[in-house]
Amino acid sequence: MAVPIRPSSDDQRIGAGAPVSLFSVRVQSGGGNGAHQYVVSRDGQRFLVNTVTDASPGVISAIVNWSPPR
Secondary structure, eight states, rough: BBBOEEEESSSOOEEEEEOOOOOOOOOOOSSOGGSSSEOOTTSSSEEOOOOOOOOOOOOOOOOSSOOOOO
């Protein structure tokens, strides 16, 4: 969300406009701390968001009892 900020004509107060959605994103709910769902770049111009997709999960292969070559 973003809110436009406007100073008053005498620069003694500021006024806030109506909130506007910046973008739509699906994040996973529950099971964790929501604070780790996104991070904002230092300059405030970009967001990195951990999102939920409709894609099927990938395959994970586990190799057990493996010994590195000698």
